[in-house]
Amino acid sequence: MRAISFAAIIAVFLAGSVRADAPEPIELEPIDHVAAELVIAGVGGNELRFTPATLEQLSTYRVRTTTPWREEPADFDGVLLADLLRLSGLDTVEQIRVTAENDFATIIPRALWETVPVLVATRVDGRAHTRRERGPIQFVIPMADYTSSPVASEAHLVWMAARIEAE
Amino acid sequence: MNAVASKPGVMDRLSGAFLRRSVVAGCVITILTICAVAAYYVQATVNRLENTHQSFNDRQLRNGYVAMSDVQRLVLILQDAYGNRSMSAQAAEDFSAAADFLYVRTDTFRRVQHSGGYMETADNAIAALQRVQALADEAIATDFRNLSYLSKELTARAQFARQALVAFLDDMRRLQDQLLLKQSIAVANQRLVILITLSGLSVLGIAATLLLRREVSAKLARREAEARVRHLAFFDPLTGLPNRVQFQDRLSELMKREAGVALLLVDLDGFKQVNDTHGHAAGDAILQHVATALEKVVAPYNGLASRLGGDEFSIILTRNDLQCLKGICQEAVEAINQPISYEGETLSVAASIGVATDRQFSSETQLNADGLTRAADFALYASKSSGKGQFTVYDEDLERQFIERRQMVEELPSAIADGSLEFFLQPKVHLPSQLVYGFEALARWRRNGVIVPPRDFISIAEESGLIADVDCRVLNDATRHVAAFNRQHGTDFSISVNFSTVHFTSRKFIWIVKDALESSGLRPELLTIEITETVEMHDWDRAKEIIAGIHDLGVRISIDDFGTGFSSLAYLRKTVADEIKIDRSLVMDIETSDPSRFLLDAVLDIARNLDLEVIVEGIESPKQVDIILGMGADSAQGYYFGRPMPGEDALKLALAEHAQIAQKSAS
Numbered sequence: 001m002r003a004i005s006f007a008a009i010i011a012v013f014l015a016g017s018v019r020a021d022a023p024e025p026i027e028l029e030p031i032d033h034v035a036a037e038l039v040i041a042g043v044g045g046n047e048l049r050f051t052p053a054t055l056e057q058l059s060t061y062r063v064r065t066t067t068p069w070r071e072e073p074a075d076f077d078g079v080l081l082a083d084l085l086r087l088s089g090l091d092t093v094e095q096i097r098v099t100a101e102n103d104f105a106t107i108i109p110r111a112l113w114e115t116v117p118v119l120v121a122t123r124v125d126g127r128a129h130t131r132r133e134r135g136p137i138q139f140v141i142p143m144a145d146y147t148s149s150p151v152a153s154e155a156h157l158v159w160m161a162a163r164i165e166a167e
Numbered sequence: 168m169n170a171v172a173s174k175p176g177v178m179d180r181l182s183g184a185f186l187r188r189s190v191v192a193g194c195v196i197t198i199l200t201i202c203a204v205a206a207y208y209v210q211a212t213v214n215r216l217e218n219t220h221q222s223f224n225d226r227q228l229r230n231g232y233v234a235m236s237d238v239q240r241l242v243l244i245l246q247d248a249y250g251n252r253s254m255s256a257q258a259a260e261d262f263s264a265a266a267d268f269l270y271v272r273t274d275t276f277r278r279v280q281h282s283g284g285y286m287e288t289a290d291n292a293i294a295a296l297q298r299v300q301a302l303a304d305e306a307i308a309t310d311f312r313n314l315s316y317l318s319k320e321l322t323a324r325a326q327f328a329r330q331a332l333v334a335f336l337d338d339m340r341r342l343q344d345q346l347l348l349k350q351s352i353a354v355a356n357q358r359l360v361i362l363i364t365l366s367g368l369s370v371l372g373i374a375a376t377l378l379l380r381r382e383v384s385a386k387l388a389r390r391e392a393e394a395r396v397r398h399l400a401f402f403d404p405l406t407g408l409p410n411r412v413q414f415q416d417r418l419s420e421l422m423k424r425e426a427g428v429a430l431l432l433v434d435l436d437g438f439k440q441v442n443d444t445h446g447h448a449a450g451d452a453i454l455q456h457v458a459t460a461l462e463k464v465v466a467p468y469n470g471l472a473s474r475l476g477g478d479e480f481s482i483i484l485t486r487n488d489l490q491c492l493k494g495i496c497q498e499a500v501e502a503i504n505q506p507i508s509y510e511g512e513t514l515s516v517a518a519s520i521g522v523a524t525d526r527q528f529s530s531e532t533q534l535n536a537d538g539l540t541r542a543a544d545f546a547l548y549a550s551k552s553s554g555k556g557q558f559t560v561y562d563e564d565l566e567r568q569f570i571e572r573r574q575m576v577e578e579l580p581s582a583i584a585d586g587s588l589e590f591f592l593q594p595k596v597h598l599p600s601q602l603v604y605g606f607e608a609l610a611r612w613r614r615n616g617v618i619v620p621p622r623d624f625i626s627i628a629e630e631s632g633l634i635a636d637v638d639c640r641v642l643n644d645a646t647r648h649v650a651a652f653n654r655q656h657g658t659d660f661s662i663s664v665n666f667s668t669v670h671f672t673s674r675k676f677i678w679i680v681k682d683a684l685e686s687s688g689l690r691p692e693l694l695t696i697e698i699t700e701t702v703e704m705h706d707w708d709r710a711k712e713i714i715a716g717i718h719d720l721g722v723r724i725s726i727d728d729f730g731t732g733f734s735s736l737a738y739l740r741k742t743v744a745d746e747i748k749i750d751r752s753l754v755m756d757i758e759t760s761d762p763s764r765f766l767l768d769a770v771l772d773i774a775r776n777l778d779l780e781v782i783v784e785g786i787e788s789p790k791q792v793d794i795i796l797g798m799g800a801d802s803a804q805g806y807y808f809g810r811p812m813p814g815e816d817a818l819k820l821a822l823a824e825h826a827q828i829a830q831k832s833a834s
Contacts, residue, residue, distance in 0.1 A: 035260075069278060102237065102268045131267030159271065 022142065023061035023117045028077055030056070033128040036101075036136035038120070040088040041165035048088050052122035052129070052136050055079050058087070063119050065143045068154055069134065076140045078121035082113045084164075093166040098139070101131075101160040107167055108156050116145045116152055120161070134159035185378060198371060205364045212353040216346075228339045230276040231292065235332050237269040238299050242325045245306065249318035254311040262311075266303040273300055288335040295328035403474040405451055406458030414473035414481055419536040422525070427487045429524040431496060432543040433461065435478035435503070436517040436555035445514060452509045453516055454478065460502035464495060478516075481543075487524035489560060496520050496558035504556065520558035521547025545569045575624055576631050578614070583636045587613045590641045590648075592817035594809040595663070595782060598796050602828060603821035605661030607697070607804065608645035609811045610637055634667050641665075642683045645814065650689035652818045660821065663695040665727060671698070672709060677716035684720065691721030697748065699727045714744075725782070729753075730770065747774055751785020751805070757794050768798050775799070 033052035040048040058079045066073045085091040091113075099105040112118060119140045122129055129135025139158045146152045184190045244262045248254040254262070273296040280289045302324055306317045401413040409417070421428050435457065442450040454474070461472035461480055468491075470484040484495070499520060506515035523542035525534055545568070546561040559565070582588045592606035612619040628634040642664045649662040670676040684691055696717055714724055729747040749770055756763040767783075774781045783795050786805030795803060809817065 069275065101264065102233070102272075104233070131264065132270050134271055160268070 023063050023080065023119060026060050026062040026077060028056050028060050028123070031123070031128055033122065034130055034136040036160075036162075038137050038161055039163045040084065040090070041163070042088045043090065043093070043166060046088075050084075055084075055120065055122055055137070059083055061117075061119060063117070063121075063140055063142050065140065067134075067140065067143070067157060074125050075123075076119055076121035076138075077123040077126070078119045078137075078140070081118035081120050081139065084120060085113065088164075090164070090166055095167045097163075097165050097167040098158045098161055099163040099165075100158055101162045104158070104160075106155045106158055109151060112149070112151045112156060116141055116149050118156070131160055137161040194371065198368070201364055201367045205360045208360050209357055212356055216349055216353055227276070227279045227289070228336070228343070230272060230279060231332050231336045231339065234269065234272045234276060234292070234296055235329060237265060237272050238296070238325045238328050240265040241269060241299065241303050242321055245311075245314070245318050245321050248311065249314045252314070254314065259307075259311065262303070263307055266300065266307060269296065269300050269303065273297060286335070286338060288331065288338045292328065292331040292335040295324070295331040299324045299328050403458075406455055406474050408458045408462070408480070409471060409473040411473065411475045414471070414475060414483070415536060417471055418483055418539065421483065421485065422534070422536045422539065425485055426525065427485060428539070429484040429487050429492050429522060430539050430543045431482040431484070431492070431499070431558075432475075432521045432540070432547045433457075433480040433482065433499065433503070433518050434520075434547055434551065436519055436551075438478040438516050441514055441516060445509065445512065449509050449512075449514060452507060453514060456505075456507045457503050457516070457518070460505065461499060464498045464502055468495065470495075487526045489524070492522055492524065493558070493560065496522060500556055500558060517556035519547060519550040519555060521545065521550055521561065522558060523561035542566070542569060545572070572627060575614075575619075575627050579612075579624065579628060579631065579633050580636075582612055582614065583633065583640050588637065588640055589613055590645045590814055591811035592645070592649075592662075592814045593804060593811040594817060594821055595661075595802055595804045596808040598792065598801055598803055600828075603660070603808070603824060604802075605663065605693070605695075606645075606649070606814075606817055606821075607663040607665070607811075608641050608814075609665070610641045611811075629667065629669075635670060638664065638666050638670065639679055639683075642679070643686070646683045646687035646689045646694060648814050649693070649818070650687040653693070654688070656822055658822065658825070659690075659693060660818065661693040661695060662689070663697050663725060665697045665699045667699055668710070671713050672706060674713060674716060676713055677720070680717055680722060681720055684722070692723065695723040695725050695746070697725045697727040698744075728784075744779060746780035746782060748782045748784050748804070754783055754785045754791060754795075754805075758788070758790050764794065764798075767795070771795075771798050771800060 030053065036052055038050045038055065040050070042048060055078065060077060060079055063076045064073050065076065082091065085093075085096070090096055091110075093110065095107050095109045097105060097107055108118075119142075121138045121140045122136065124133055124135065129138060137160070139156060139161060141149075141152055141157065146157075241262065244258055244265060248258050248262075273293060276289070276296065277293050280286065280293060299321065302317065302321050306321070311317065401410060402408065403410045418428075418430065435453070438450065438453065441453055457478075457480060458472070458474060461482060464470075465472050465482050465484070468484055468486065470482050473481045473483070475481055482495070482499070484492070486492070500518055503518040504515060506513045508514075521543045523539050523546055525539065542561045542565075546559040546565055549565060549568075550557045550559040553559070561569070579588075589611045590608045591611050592608055594603040595605045595607060596602065597604050610621055610625070612624050625634070625637070628637045645662050645664055649660055652658065653660055666676075670679075680694070680696065683689075684694065717724060723745040726744050726747045728750040730750045730753045747770075749767065753763065753767050753770065757767055771781055780802065781800055782802040782804055783800050784804050786792060786795070786803045786807045788807060791805075792803065792807065809820070811817075812820075
């Protein structure tokens, strides 16, 4: 009995130590998305084109977190950038360039996706992500990782993402 | 002392200043103040920079430019549609996306503005963007039905937004310029603060380093001085050999922990002559030569050679087999005797050695360092007595003499006090008449019923410092006795008493003679003080002063043993003696040797020329009497006229002779 109580305490302790905003695998039912496209230029010149719907055909995850533009936490659903890059063969490059629909561009080093879970979100709070909410395709980093990482910066939280290529 | 002391240097004054607590406290406070002021100044500069940086947000600057682009994108799409008189589906989709871009941009602009400091131009720009956004939303909501109105209105609102954004961007540029200026000033100020701080700390650091160096130098000098003092405490500076202190320590230590210890005491023969003839530098060279020689001799035997002082050296060996020790002594004597060259001249000295080992000690002698040293010294004394350049091993026979001598030293003071120290009288004769006119008083010690001759105890008295007491005792007893005899028998016998040169260093001696005359009642002219040179006279001025004092009492002065002392001729030149007593060594061969006769005749001639009376000592035959009479001598003394005998016997004998002569003359 005593052993069971001790195990329970350890379990509670361990459960408490798991971050609440860590990505959790999730099964997503298909929904209608805003028209958008993410082009990934692979190493060999091949381009992979994803709409929010085709992105969601990969392994999807949910992250509940705030962002610099959201005081209240929201559930973001999408795929992991690391999975996406592995799929396109860009996971071994030193850094990638991400360009947004509004022509914003940023450089993301490999250290970021190897140390921090970067979610390429297509839904927020279960709804299709809109541009006015910084969708339809937005890079989201759990706030705890974002603040603790020496690599992550606000420029890496790209919204309206449109293109990924090796830098 | 202060007059010759040099002025203190900068470092001395600095060191002196740092000995004061107030100066140290002042320096510490100065350092802390400099650091605090520097830290405060740097922090204030950083705060000002942070405030400016908070106002100037480079993201906001970008927001302004991008917002302008987003507005321009809307205007272009709408103007294009107005030009075509219709809005295509693709254009509508692009317009909607552009409206979304502007929405998000304005939202971002607003958030950044709210999180930063208040800026009116930013608020104006956001408001202008929101008005553009509202018109874009209206156009989408109305499905672009009134393109003319929308185009004109959007152009107007875009123009207004552009002006607001330009004003905002101008403000941002100003902030950017301020930021750059403040950064430059901050860097310059920091450089100044750092320079001042570094300068202050450098000055203090240099001062501290110099003081540290000085302290370290002083410490090293102190250590060297201490080492030098330690060396001087245990080593002789001239020869580099261990000194007497170390010799005694090592000997005592060895005597405690080891059996088989030998001590060799080495004394140089003829060293004084080298010093007197060639100077002290030559003497030093001889001493260094001896030290080197002894070190070489003892090295194979692991011995310790030391210089005890003057021309005395010692060797300590941890062995006591006599055959080996004799070999070492022989080696030492020969090594020391090797001549050395000094300033073109060849110098040499001999050495006498006394050897004592712990093996030769009987139970009567205490076996310790002091006892061993005394024994070696006694053996050395024996070597010196039997000639130069020899060594003597302390053995049973010497030990017997040593013990005897020690006992005599112990007993002599009581002998002087209790009257067992007697005087004998030897007659002095007027040669032409053959009559005794006076006597020489000679000390005798009746010890355990046996008369001890003077040669056996006078040297002991001299070495133990009792010679003055012996001389005074003889003076008092002899003068009292002779004076009483003269009074009783109406005679005028004179009396001579020997006094060592050691008496001629203090005026107290004059009082001793005066007391003896007064207490005995002897007429002063009947007393003669014979100066016996047991040690060389050095302070001639002092001696002449004392001799003059004795002369003033009416007492006569005689030079005893003339011809054998250290400086007989010097006595003739410097003293005011009344007579000289020619030593028997100048007389003993006059019967057979022409040179001896010539020498004696010459001495008598000198004495006559100096108007000195002469007594010839050591006359033992009538032929000698005839010879010295022929030379014109008036007075003599010797066994031929009478041996020393108890005072009363000598006086009665002389009285009887006088009576006989008187009777003969009468008859």
